[in-house]
Amino acid sequence: MKISKEEVKHIAMLSRLELNEEEIGVYQEQLSRILDYIEKLNEIDTTLVEPTSHVIELKNVFRDDNVKGSISRDEALKNAPDQTDKFFRVPKIIE
Known part of the structure; x- marks a missing residue:
């Protein structure tokens, strides 16, 4: 099945790819071969x-x-680089 350049x-365009004319030709040939193979499988x-x-x-498997x-909690926090009371303290990431 021959696929057109269009x-x-x-x-x-649907794949958000920018192709030059050479790439369009390559993909046209490759996609045509794929569709031909699918036709054989059918x-x-x-x-x-x-x-x-x-x-x-x-x-x-359950x-x-x-x-x-x-x-x-104390054991979990003992190697924390920064802690406040009973919590891990982490840098603020929301502006």
């Missing part, structure tokens, strides 16, 4: 192939959500 320019008989969303079967102890 179609390449439209795709480039010719394959897939009536006996079960539709899938992924090539291999995916399985979620673990039990167990409550565990944590470090104390």
